[in-house]
Amino acid sequence: SFKKKKKKKRKKKITDPKLLNGSVYLCMTNCPTLIVTVGLPARGKTYISKKLTRYLNWIDVPTKEFNVGQYRRECVKIYKSFEFFRPDNEEGLKIRKQCALAALNDVRQFLTDEGGQVAVFDATNTTRERRETIIRFAEQNGFKVFFVESVCEDPDVIAENIVQVKLGSPDYTHCNTEEAVADFMKRIKCYENSYQPLDEELDRDLSFIKIIDVGRRYLVNRVQDHIQSRIVYYLMNIHITPRSIYLCRHGESDLNIKGRIGGDSGLSARGKEFAKALSQFIQSQNIRDLKVWTSQMKRTIQTAEALGVPYEQWKALNEIDAGVCEELMYEEIQQRYPQEFALRDQDKYRYRYPKGESYEDLVQRLEPVIMELERQENVLVICHQAVMRCLLAYFLDKTAEELPYLKCTLHTVLKLTPMAYGCKVESVCLNVDAVNTHRDRPSVRLTNTHPLSMSVSLVVKKPPRLLSLKGKCAVIFYIYLVCFSPAEELPYLKCTLHTVLKLTPMAYGKTPFLN
């Protein structure tokens, strides 16, 4: 099974193999699903594919996207011009078909052998004939098929797409902007004549959603099951209107200072200072129509109160419930529940506190928040460490292994701005000292050794108490970009001592994705 076995508390053993991990979700797919994009170039298919893949992985449905254009680039090393895509280019057609089949082969491997549940087949798939091939392939392998078509004739939207993602493509490294745009428009023309959009009548037995004009209108046909229903709901809630999401934790709390987890305490003096600083920062950002959300815990509400604007409370934003460990210090947990403490370090994502929650539970609880964040525009979410990690993991496409160790420090605001296929992150430290509550993955990784030896060899890495951060001034000091860094930002990029950056060119980025 693809999913890791959940570390269960000492409960009665469940023998039925279907219930291996007793996960938070009911089994959404009995047979794997193949999502197939349809549409002319520059209609947002790859944007949708990547976003959908990110969402499904976040909600624990193993998903992978397969971009046929990438296969083509690997096969035809150098892109010359749109002529490759001419409908009368026999050689080109042959190669393109080969690439599609190669991609489908990898799809089969992912869904059958590697435990994948959903594969997103990202290509134009504009002819009925091509779609028939895919449907036959799916039938042979026992996969369900769901088509996602994007139809758009708005020239502004298309032009913007081309600027945002096509110009930076490896295909156009050797061209200037005008040449690239002209070539790309001709490329689109090559597909137009043979384009057979999904049809209400002719394709009435297929399962699909047609997205018209970037979500102005949708045609939804024959949704077969739960996962398709969730996909449709998700696609109908996303938008591309420019906006930013601000994430921060509550100000430092009284329990934070004491090094105790959870609880429902109020802000410390420095926490109150942060609330004031946050208010000033927010005002300085001049954000249009900002919505402010908090949890229902005192410390986030106190923080929001300082802003002097209306805010909404979500119980779903409450901090992870540490059950019997609520309000304990890490040292106390190590003392009283050494086995639990070790189990948590082994699999921090799935570990559930006794009578409490796991990060996995948190993700499920936060799903409606994510859905609403997708619908909204400018939002400031004032929440908690574990909660913020889950939200951040969604926006930055972090895995379940990375999620519980994401750094979300007190008194720092993260500004997320969707950009091209990813998300720009700006980290703003508001220069109010606070304790560090981050606990790294311990260096000694334990396997199934005898419980007693666990407590002896475990290195308890706890955050030092009352450590003051050296913040010099409220400055944007790191920008993670999936695309490019303009000249203004360049001299301020952080290149610290004793740190290695690994850069790997990826798909639609002329620029590297920084790890």
Next chain:
Amino acid sequence: MYTEQKELTQTPLLKIWVPGMGSSLGQRRGSSRPQFTNCPTMIVMVGLPARGKTYISKKLTRYLNWIGVPTQGEACASNALKDIANYFTKEQGQVAVFDATNTTRERRGVIISFAKERGYKVFFIESVCDDPEIIEANIMQVKLSSPDYENYNKEAALVDFLKRIDCYKMSYVPLDEEKDRHLAFIKIFNVGSRYLVNRVQDHIQSRIVYYLMNIHVTPRSIYLSRHGESELNLLGRIGGDSGLSSQGQKYAKALAEFIRGQAIKNLKVWTSHMKRTIQTAEALGVPYEQWKALNEIDAGVCEEMMYEEIQATHPEEFALRDQDKYRYRYPKGESYEDLVHRLEPVIMELERQENVLVICHQAVMRCLLAYFLDKSADDLPHLKCPLHTVLKLTPLAYGCKVESFYLNIQAVNTHRDRPTNVNIARKTEEALQTVPEHL
């Protein structure tokens, strides 16, 4: 603008932090989840007779009310629009469903102007169906029993009704992709095989669309049952995560026999993550799915206490709970209102599924039952859901048929009625007046 930091206090009933001293119980800062409805919404049904408009209206109204969005269904009359305005302004309603044919563009124009004048949003739901079998089935199910056809036999009634539909057909102008492209609507084709969704404006419309896309009319039954009697039940203690008592184990076996006897096609079985529901499901010998969302209400600091102990240690909390059992949140725990929000994905999935057996807990079962039987927030926490009894719910016409099967295995009673005196200053005997017997 930076404001002076006021001290926060926690409201006694809802356990919500609010600025200012001792806020009154009546001041609601919101439930566990913001509903995002700022201006009232009119939902306008469109379609020929016997297209399921009333079915959809009633179901949607029931769903919205259950999730905490005050909604009213309006049967059509020409002064219904006035009633709607009244509902929004005087009664603080948020959604009104206007159930009528509304088949002409002119009629819809009137409604749109009315809404525009008052700042209401409008969302159209059109049901289009050309399958004669479905239409006939509809007519048989809900029209023939109408007072209009008291004196007709079935065939004659059917013929007459079909002619009635023809009268509307002449002037019927369906919502059009092009001409109505500025309106917000969903067009449902042939009971959900296809949908056309246009210009969803906000959160509540998005939720409505999602709901409509998940409901179906395929005949099926939903079985609701609690776990078998647990060890803590016997001791009169609430919550916890104990195993089944010997009676509880007997019930699990009896449940297995009962389910086999019902010969249900493709039955799905769901449990919570708690030992007692899982043990009950194990006896069935069939695969089952676990939902954490089906876990019993979290009684916070009162977990595993007897009512007598709660009265002894937290008398005010105990009284507050009796005052408003739906909204009352246990300290560090949950309220029924929180439960409802937690159960929403379960309800959504129950709508999608066909035959399902849900093995859950008292408070959870009350919430689910209230959804299917359209019970108000005031009634919900007092619904009777005794141990060792299976409720079989079968959707029928505009509602739900309920059959109750007591499997004849003795169990303690865990139902506590609302006592007469709910005042904080009441005496212990008055508080414990309705506590059921236990060991």
